[in-house]
Amino acid sequence: MPLTGAEASKTSDASVENAQEIIKAKYVLGCDGAHSWVRKQLGLKLEGASRDVSWGVLDAFPVTDFPDIRRRSIIKSEFGNLMIIPRERKLVRTYVQVSSGLAEIYRASDGDPEVIMQAVRRVMQPYRFDASRLEWSTIYSVGHRYCRELSRYDRIFLAGDAVHTHSPKAGQGMNVSMQDSYNLGWKLASVIHGVAPPSLLRTYHEERLPVAKRLIDFDKRICRGMLEAENTFDEDHRRALVEENTSMSGLAVTYEPNLVIAKPIVRQTNGGEKLNPRVNGHSPLPMQPDRLKAIRLGARMPSALVLSHADSQPHELQRIFQSTGEWNLVIFGGNILEEEQRQRVESVAASLSSPESVVQRMRSRGNLSHHSTIGSLSIYLVHSALHTEVDIGDLPEIFRLPDDDTGFDYGKVFVDNESYHVGGGNAYDEYGISPHGCLVLLRPDQHVAFKGDLEDIGFFEHLLDSIQPEVII
Numbered sequence: 001m002p003l004t005g006a007e008a009s010k011t012s013d014a015s016v017e018n019a020q021e022i023i024k025a026k027y028v029l030g031c032d033g034a035h036s037w038v039r040k041q042l043g044l045k046l047e048g049a050s051r052d053v054s055w056g057v058l059d060a061f062p063v064t065d066f067p068d069i070r071r072r073s074i075i076k077s078e079f080g081n082l083m084i085i086p087r088e089r090k091l092v093r094t095y096v097q098v099s100s101g102l103a104e105i106y107r108a109s110d111g112d113p114e115v116i117m118q119a120v121r122r123v124m125q126p127y128r129f130d131a132s133r134l135e136w137s138t139i140y141s142v143g144h145r146y147c148r149e150l151s152r153y154d155r156i157f158l159a160g161d162a163v164h165t166h167s168p169k170a171g172q173g174m175n176v177s178m179q180d181s182y183n184l185g186w187k188l189a190s191v192i193h194g195v196a197p198p199s200l201l202r203t204y205h206e207e208r209l210p211v212a213k214r215l216i217d218f219d220k221r222i223c224r225g226m227l228e229a230e231n232t233f234d235e236d237h238r239r240a241l242v243e244e245n246t247s248m249s250g251l252a253v254t255y256e257p258n259l260v261i262a263k264p265i266v267r268q269t270n271g272g273e274k275l276n277p278r279v280n281g282h283s284p285l286p287m288q289p290d291r292l293k294a295i296r297l298g299a300r301m302p303s304a305l306v307l308s309h310a311d312s313q314p315h316e317l318q319r320i321f322q323s324t325g326e327w328n329l330v331i332f333g334g335n336i337l338e339e340e341q342r343q344r345v346e347s348v349a350a351s352l353s354s355p356e357s358v359v360q361r362m363r364s365r366g367n368l369s370h371h372s373t374i375g376s377l378s379i380y381l382v383h384s385a386l387h388t389e390v391d392i393g394d395l396p397e398i399f400r401l402p403d404d405d406t407g408f409d410y411g412k413v414f415v416d417n418e419s420y421h422v423g424g425g426n427a428y429d430e431y432g433i434s435p436h437g438c439l440v441l442l443r444p445d446q447h448v449a450f451k452g453d454l455e456d457i458g459f460f461e462h463l464l465d466s467i468q469p470e471v472i473i
Contacts, residue, residue, distance in 0.1 A: 027157070028155065028157070029159060030156070030158045030159070030162050031159040031161075031162055032162055033161045034046070034161045034162070038158065038162065039147060042152055042156060044147050045147065046146060046163075046164075046165060047145060047146065047147070047148065048144045048146060048165075049144065050141050053142060054097075054141050055095050055096065055140060055141075056094075056095070056096045056098045056102075056119055056138075056139050057093065057136075057137060057138050057139070057140070058093070058094045058096070058116045058134065058137050059087070059092075059093050059134070059135040060092060060113075060131035060133065060134045060135065061091060061092075062092050062129060062130070062131050063129075063130045064128055064130065065127055065128050066127040066128075066129065069084065069086070074226070075123060077125075079122045079123050079125070080096065080098075080122065080123045081096075081226055082094060082095065082096045082120065082124070083096075083226065091135065096116065096120050096123060097226075098119050103139050106139050107139070111137065111138070113134045113136075116137050116139070117134070140167075142167045144165075144216045145164070145165045145216070146163060146212045146213060146216050147163040147212075148209070149205070150163055150204060150205040151202075151205045154198055154201045157184055157204060159181050160180055161173065163208075163212055164215055164216060166215060166216055167222070172215055176211065176212075179211070179253065180208055182445055183204060183208055184201075184204045186374075186443070186444035187200050187204060188201065190375050193374045195362075195374060195469065196375060196468075197467065197468075200260065202259075203258050203259050206255075207255045207256075253299065253300070254296060254299040255299075259466070259467060261297060261447070262449060262450040262451075264297065265452050265456060265459055294431045295431050295432070295438075295448060295451055297448050297451060299447060300318075300446050300447055300448070301442060301448055302430070302431075303316045303317050303319070304316070304426070304427035304430050304431060305317075305422065305424040305427065306382055306414040306416055306427050307417050307419055307424060308410070308414055308415075309383075309390070309392050309413040309414060309415050310392060310411075311410075312387065312419065312420075314419045314422045315414065317330075317414070320380070320414075321442060322378075323445075324373045324374070325372070325373055325376075326376045326378055327362070327376070327442065327464075328377070328442040328446075329359075329377060329379045329439065329440070329442075329460075330380045330382060330439075330440045330442065331345065331348060331379065331381050331454070332428065332433050332437045332438050332440070333381050333382065333384075333437050333454075334383060334385075334434075335383070336383045336385045336390060337389055341435070341437070344436070344455075345396070348439070348454050348457055349397075349398045349399065352398055353397070353398050358468060359377055359379070361468065362464070362468075363377060377464075378412070380399075380412050380413070381395065381399045381412065381413045382413075382427065383415055383416070384415070384416045384417075384428055384435075385415070386415075386417065387417055395413060400412065416428050436454065437453075438451060439452050439453070439456060439460055441464075449463065
């Protein structure tokens with residue numbers, strides 16, 4: 001243990017350096033970079049290779065006559081290759097290929113950015129390139145590596161650069177690292193709070209290792225394209241750049257079925273007609289062709305503009321869901337002014353309100369733990385009826401739970417109607433939702449864990465029930 005006070009003052013510098021501190025913990029998360037100490041203690045290595053190519057990086061406020069300086073640009077000339085990425089505060093980041101000799105000069109000059117500026121000017125000619133201010137510079141060699149294990153013993157976890165290193169050209173380093181931590185964070189919190197079984201933690205490796213592999217393969221394609229001869233862009237490099245535009249936000253990441261991602265529902269058949277399962281005595285409806293192409297199992301649900309039923313205020317649906325460790329069930333109820341559709345929604349509400357429902361068990365946690373929503377479930381209704389024709393007070397109580405301040409919670413019912421000033425009314429079409437509606441269950445990280453028809457409430461309950469701990473805490 002480290003020494004303090006008078007004892008420490010009598011201790012030599014050498015003994016202080018050799019002092020040790022013992023910390024006992026249930027879990028360890030190693031997000032300590034490419035040279036991760038945690039990874040090394042586990043005997044794990046980053047596997048892959050480095051390219052024998054050096055790149056200079058420059059963050060500058062440019063003064064130039066190059067017309068596309070505020071556009072993402074790739075320049076390939078007889079003097080080398082260069083990438084321009086506009087940044088915040090009028091900054092521009094420039095990646096430029098440099099020779100081994102120039103890299104040595106840069107290091108010998110104690111990191112003089114002017115060395116990299118010379119390489120940039122050479123590639124940019126005949127355009128002029130200067131800078132009013134240079135904020136940062138470095139030279140690096142590209143390495144494409146990843147670790148095949150992201151966790152050990154369901155106790156020790158690795159994230160970020162500790163498990164994948166690559167070039168910064170695709171802008172994915174911080175993005176993917178945050179997504180690693182976000183994926184693990186809600187799972188770790190759920191297990192620690194006793195609202196999920198420890199087996200949930202295994203899905204971190206199952207979900208994020210394929211992402212790390214795809215990231216490295218993708219980065220190789222970007223870098224390979226950057227090293228091509230002057231004035232050449234092969235088709236794969238073009239496709240990689242297009243893919244990059246969709247991968248930045250993480251919306252393109254799709255997890256395979258596992259403990260917390262349901263498999264697609266297999267329908268009953270009646271001759272050549274697919275049928276939904278019978279629920280609460282209701283006859284099964286013919287299953288509509290799967291139009292839910294925009295809502296994919298394992299992926300994040302795209303956002304759409306909807307209106308609050310209570311006050312007609314517009315909301316982006318994704319912004320409604322809190323990142324507080326709770327699950328979200330979205331019931332797209334269709335036009336509930338139609339009697340048959342209203343009955344279908346009421347049937348779902350009755351099932352969810354049953355004392356035997358796993359939903360009630362999950363909600364009881366929120367009542368017992370007033371300071372935490374981890375592991376609880378919020379239920380939202382998004383219908384397509386004209387909201388002026390529907391009285392929110394007539395809806396099933398599960399969509400308007402009691403509230404001490406306002407009588408009941410007005411913030412759980414939304415409508416797919418057009419607003420007076422910002423558009424809207426297209427959510428069902430954008431998602432591909434049929435008039436019969438559907439159920440969508442979102443995990444705490446907003447990835448789609450389940451999707452199905454309103455009659456699929458039994459499948460939904462089974463998924464949630466399978467990930468409950470043996471004892472509710």
